[in-house]
Amino acid sequence: MLRLPVFSYLRPGSPVEATQMLADHGGRAKLVAGGTDLLPKMKRRQLAPEVLVAIGHLDALRQLEVSPSGAATLGAGTTLSQALRHPALREQQPGYLEAVRVVSTPALRNAGTVGGNLCVDTRCNYYDMTEEWRSAIGFCRKAGGEVCRVAASSPRCWAVSSSDTAPMAIALGATALLAGPDGMREVPVASLYADDGAAYLALAATEVLTALRLPASEGWRSAYQKLRRRASMDFPVASAAVALHLDGPVVDGCRIVLGAVASHPLEVPSAADLLVGGELDDDAIDRAATEAARLAKPLDNTDLSFPWRKRMVKVIVERAVRQAAGRA
Ligand SMILES: Cc1cc2nc3c(=O)[nH]c(=O)nc-3n(C[C@H](O)[C@H](O)[C@H](O)COP(=O)(O)OP(=O)(O)OC[C@H]3O[C@@H](n4cnc5c(N)ncnc54)[C@H](O)[C@@H]3O)c2cc1C
Ligand code: SF4
Structure with missing residues (x-):
């Protein structure tokens, strides 16, 4: 059985407090929402944050609003199942929900969140393995080593973006709301990502994705x-x-x-x-x-x-x- 490593578990009272906790602990802390991606990775020691900052319980991140025009704001902590069950969202944003519906399994969609899915880690056959397997062949770049097992001469990691909802959100022209130590900002979903399998998110380490905004379809x-x-x-x-x-x-x-x-x-x-x-x-x-x-x-x-x-x-x-x- 794979066990979780030891970590401290922090439970902020708001997204702003979560950003402060991330700032306080530097690179040693990570956000956890549904945990369906992060916790298995920690069990395989792909990641070993010393501190987890939990955000799944925050009401401020679980609001789901659909305006009369059809534009929708989904709190990042909304579970994928909650989004699928929402009647107005089903009526107004069928394209987004088509992508949500094919994320993993019903049980994982009950825990996995809108924000966690947009921020889900990149994947690679040489990385998504146990620590023993990876140490036997030598750790690759994404795990702090110096070589990529897929493209040996490459100076970068080519792990694959594997979110189902991210391509759909970008095609729909969606934006993301981010909370950071300096306040809020709203960016196109496409700009959340970097072309690098290891450092795949373009967010600051202290930023929390608070909501996804889907525009009204207006005939699209x-x-x-x-x-x-x-x-x-x-x-x-x-x-x-x-x-x-x-x-x-x-x-x-x-x-x-x-x-x-x-x-x-x-x-x-x-x-x-x-x-x-x-x-x-x-x-x-x-x-x-x-x-x-x-x-x-x-x-x-x-x-x-x-x-x-x-x-x-x-x-x-x-x-x-x-x-x-x-x-x-
Ligand atoms: C067997 C299995 C099958 C799966 N199949 C699919 C699939 O088909 N398609 C797919 O897209 N995913 C799949 N997943 C991955 C995962 O279940 C989903 O992507 C899920 O939506 C992740 O959401 P979460 O809330 O559980 O994220 P978490 O595990 O809590 O977090 C994932 C990452 O996002 C970061 N994060 C979470 N919330 C925020 C936030 N608000 N702001 C900034 N960073 C944040 C975390 O720090 C972490 O790095 C699968 C997972 C498993 C175990
Ligand atoms: S560096 Fe990236 S692409 Fe290369 S083997 Fe590791 S995870 Fe895979």
């Missing part, structure tokens, strides 16, 4: 397609989030964001641009999906073969575009 339609070995529970090994705006038969707006094929959610504007301004016919969809697959850079560090995953990006982008247009 969306779809999410996820590739994984088992439909019952696995992380994505490639995914495609598409948001589309049609003026009659003509596409007048499109965003395509790929998941699990880079160290950050990968927006592919050059693929979306191949659809904008024209009718949504088979040739246009084929060209856009081909371009998206060209830009996807899956490596040999997740489940299933990486050349096949790259080819499948074309398939899932095609499916997502057709589904968003109501032609699945």
Whole structure:
């Protein structure tokens, strides 16, 4: 049995107090919300924070509001199951919930949170292993070593961004609210991420993601397609989030964001641009999906073969575009 390492558990009374606790403990502290990603990682000693700052109990982070226009604000501590059950959210933000619905399993969605899913760690076959396994071959860059087992000559880590909701939130044009020692700021969800499998979040170590804001759909339609070995529970090994705006038969707006094929959610504007301004016919969809697959850079560090995953990006982008247009 894998056991948790020893740590101190702090229970702040507000998000501001949580940021203060993070500041007080420097790099030795980490936030924990549902714990469904962090605690297994601690058991495998991928991470060993001395202090956990719990935020899952904070009412201020569990509010879920949907305005009459359809715009939604989800507190970062809202569980994925709470989001799925919310009637107004189901009506107004079906695209976001499509991605939420395929995160892990019902039991994990009961504990896992909106914020935790956006901040979930990157993944790699050489990293998501027990300490014994990793020490036997030597720790890699993401674990403080000096070599990457996937790309030996690379100066960086290529672990894979594996959040289901992040690509969808970016495709929908969502923003994130962050609390830090200097106050609040609101940023596009895309800017939460760095293109680095090890330091994958662009937040300051003292910042807490407090809410996700989804704009009103205003005629935008969306779809999410996820590739994984088992439909019952696995992380994505490639995914495609598409948001589309049609003026009659003509596409007048499109965003395509790929998941699990880079160290950050990968927006592919050059693929979306191949659809904008024209009718949504088979040739246009084929060209856009081909371009998206060209830009996807899956490596040999997740489940299933990486050349096949790259080819499948074309398939899932095609499916997502057709589904968003109501032609699945
Ligand atoms: C078997 C299994 C299958 C899974 N399958 C999937 C899957 O298919 N798709 C998927 O996306 N995920 C999957 N996950 C990962 C995880 O369950 C979800 O991503 C979940 O939503 C994480 O939320 P959490 O609240 O439990 O995060 P936690 O584990 O509490 O935290 C995750 C990370 O986010 C940070 N964090 C949490 N909240 C905040 C915040 N408010 N501000 C700043 N940082 C924060 C933590 O410090 C930590 O680094 C799976 C996990 C398991 C164990
Ligand atoms: S990509 Fe390389 S450095 Fe990053 S976790 Fe995998 S083996 Fe380690």
